Structures are given as C-alpha cells and as structure tokens.
Amino acid sequence: MITFRNVSKQYKNGTIGLKNIDLSIKQGEFVVIVGLSGAGKSTLLRSINRMHEITEGEIIIGDKSITAAKGEELRHMRRGIGMIFQSFNLVKRSSVIRNVLSGRVGYHSTLRTILGLFPKKDMELAMHALDRVNIREKAYVRADQLSGGQQQRVSIARALAQEPKMILADEPVASLDPLTTQQVMDDLQRINQELGITMIVNLHYVDLARQYATRIIGLRAGEVVFDGPVAEATDEKFAEIYGRPVQEDELLRVSSL
Numbered sequence: 001m002i003t004f005r006n007v008s009k010q011y012k013n014g015t016i017g018l019k020n021i022d023l024s025i026k027q028g029e030f031v032v033i034v035g036l037s038g039a040g041k042s043t044l045l046r047s048i049n050r051m052h053e054i055t056e057g058e059i060i061i062g063d064k065s066i067t068a069a070k071g072e073e074l075r076h077m078r079r080g081i082g083m084i085f086q087s088f089n090l091v092k093r094s095s096v097i098r099n100v101l102s103g104r105v106g107y108h109s110t111l112r113t114i115l116g117l118f119p120k121k122d123m124e125l126a127m128h129a130l131d132r133v134n135i136r137e138k139a140y141v142r143a144d145q146l147s148g149g150q151q152q153r154v155s156i157a158r159a160l161a162q163e164p165k166m167i168l169a170d171e172p173v174a175s176l177d178p179l180t181t182q183q184v185m186d187d188l189q190r191i192n193q194e195l196g197i198t199m200i201v202n203l204h205y206v207d208l209a210r211q212y213a214t215r216i217i218g219l220r221a222g223e224v225v226f227d228g229p230v231a232e233a234t235d236e237k238f239a240e241i242y243g244r245p246v247q248e249d250e251l252l253r254v255s256s257l
Contacts (some may be wrong), residue, residue, distance in 0.1 A: 001027040001164070001198055002048060007057035008224070009043055017043035018054070019222040027165075030192045030199045034206065036242055040222040041202040048200070049081045050074070063239035079106040082159025082197075084169040088151045092144035095144035096135070099143055100126040120159075126176055129157035133187050153240030156218050159253050166198035167191070174204060181205075185212050206238055206246050 002025040009017035019042050025031055033041045036051045038127060046052040048059060059063040066077050082103070089098045104122045118126075134151040135146075143151060152172060161169050169188065173181040189212050192199045203209050209216050209230075216233045218226030218241035226237050238246050 001025055001029075002200075003060040005058045005060065007054050007059060007194060009040075009047065009052065009054045009056075016222045018047070023217070023224065023227070025198065025200065027198055028192070028196045030212060030214045031201070031217060032191065032215070033200065033202045033217045033219060034204075034209050034241060035219035039219040041219055042170055043222070044219065045170050045200060045202055047134055048051040048168060049078055049083060050164075051083075054177040055202050056145070058178065069244035076105060080165040082162050082164035082167040084152070084155050084159055084167060084204065085174045085208075086171040086174045088148075089155055090151055090158075092141045092142070094143060094145055094161050095140050096130070096146070097123075097126055097139040098158075099154055100129055100139075100157045103129075104136070105130070106162065125163070126157070127162050130154075132160060132191065146181055147180070149184060152176065152180075152184050153187060156184070156191070160191065164197060166200065169201040169238050171202050171204060173208070180210070209233070211232065230255070 002023075004021045004023040007021040008019050011017055021044065033040050033044060043052055047054050048061075048066070054067065056125060058065055060066070063105050064073075064077065066074070074240055075166055091102070101122060102119060104125070108118070127136060127139065130139055133156050135153050135157070137147060138150060143154060146154065167188070172188070174186050175219060185208060188199055188201065191197055210233060213230055215229055216226065217224060218237070220243065222239055226233070226241050235246065
C-alpha cells in the first residue's frame with residue numbers, strides 16, 4: 001500500500017526531519033506513530049501526501065511514486081488520501097455539510113467548487129459520511145457552533161467524503177478532553193475495521209496507541225527506533241523510543257473512562 005524507500009528530509013536550516021526511513025504499510029492497517037515532539041512524526045505523516053517534500057528517497061503508493069507525480073497524476077493520487085488535523089481546519093462560518101463537501105473538491109473543476117455546484121451523488125456521500133460519525137443532525141448547523149469533538153467528527157466526515165484508500169491523522173485528539181478523545185478514536189477504529197481504510201495516526205498518548213493500533217512505529221530524532229505489533233510495545237520499548245520512562249502526561253488512562 002505505502003512504501004518508504006530510504007526517505008530523508010532536511011529543512012533549510014539544516015534540521016533533520018527524517019533520516020533513512022524504510023517502511024512498508026499494508027492496506028487496512030491501523031498504524032500509530034509515537035515519539036517526542038520534534039521526533040519527525042508530522043514530517044513522516046505529511047510526506048505521504050506531499051504536504052512536506054522529502055529531500056531524498058521515494059514514497060510509493062500502490063504501484064505509483066507520489067514523489068515523482070506531477071499535475072493531474074498528483075491531484076488524482078491525493079484524492080485517495082484523507083487528512084485529519086489537530087486544529088480541525090474547518091471553515092467555521094460555513095455549515096457542516098459545506099465543510100464535508102469540501103472533501104469532494106478534488107473531483108471537480110475549481111469554478112464548480114467555488115460556486116458550490118455539487119451533484120446529488122456528492123450530497124449523498126456527505127450525508128452518509130456524517131452518519132458514520134453520528135452527527136447527521138448537525139448538517140446545516142454552522143461549524144463554529146459545534147463542540148471541539150463534534151468539529152473533529154466533521155473533519156473525519158470530510159476525509160470520508162473523498163472516498164479515500166487511507167486516512168492520515170496528525171494528533172487528531174490533542175485538543176480534546178478524555179471522553180471525547182475516546183469517542184473520536186472509536187470512530188477512526190470503526191471506519192478502519194468496517195471500511196478497510198488504512199489509518200496512519202500520530203498520537204501523544206501511549207495508552208491510546210496501545211488500545212487502538214494494530215502496529216506501532218516509534219520515531220526518535222527522525223529515525224525509526226521501533227516497528228512492531230502492540231504486543232511488543234512494552235514499557236521498556238517506549239522508554240527506548242522516548243529516551244526515558246513514559247511520564248504521566250503521556251498517559252490518558254482510557255481504560256478508566
């Protein structure tokens with residue numbers, strides 16, 4: 001599904017974002033990436049859809065290189081990659097349904113999307129996506145009238161409206177309370193299991209990684225220092241990833257909710 005071949009990223013100031021990454025992620029996996037701030041989690045995630053350009057190596061999606069893709073081919077490949085952000089990235093003054101329909105812009109001309117001329121099929125897809133995250137009744141409410149958890153569910157629905165093969169989620173629950181965090185993570189897990197959509201999620205909380213991932217990748221200073229199933233992600237392994245024992249602020253204690 002996704003293959004990293006000797007991928008490195010160096011920023012203009014000389015900072016190393018990624019170093020010699022070799023990974024293969026299979027269709028349908030729920031991969032959680034963990035590591036300290038600055039370890040390269042966001043850089044790795046955003047290199048997949050080329051929000052960040054790599055400086056060496058190649059990223060293959062399916063049988064095509066997104067690294068080499070240009071123009072219409074790149075646009076077509078990006079359609080299959082949904083993205084969920086920590087800050088939701090919604091148009092706050094627009095309705096929920098308009099925000100979800102923005103996930104369809106890769107399928108239409110710029111003029112058509114500016115005018116909001118989405119076909120009936122797109123509207124049905126958008127409403128079905130809202131059903132998936134249990135907020136259909138909010139379709140015509142302004143996004144800024146929703147709670148943080150509801151706004152993140154809108155962003156999940158927007159990603160689903162793309163009909164993606166994979167969803168990238170960059171710290172999707174970092175700004176949510178523990179109960180809402182579990183609800184959003186449950187949504188992502190259900191989508192992964194029911195639709196077979198590959199999930200690649202950056203998380204801060206160790207407990208969440210253990211509860212939801214089928215595979216955990218640990219980054220430290222831009223390098224992969226752990227890659228394996230949850231059963232192998234022991235406290236000792238997390239200590240190696242973080243360079244110290246896991247601290248209280250890196251635990252959510254979801255089991256107590």
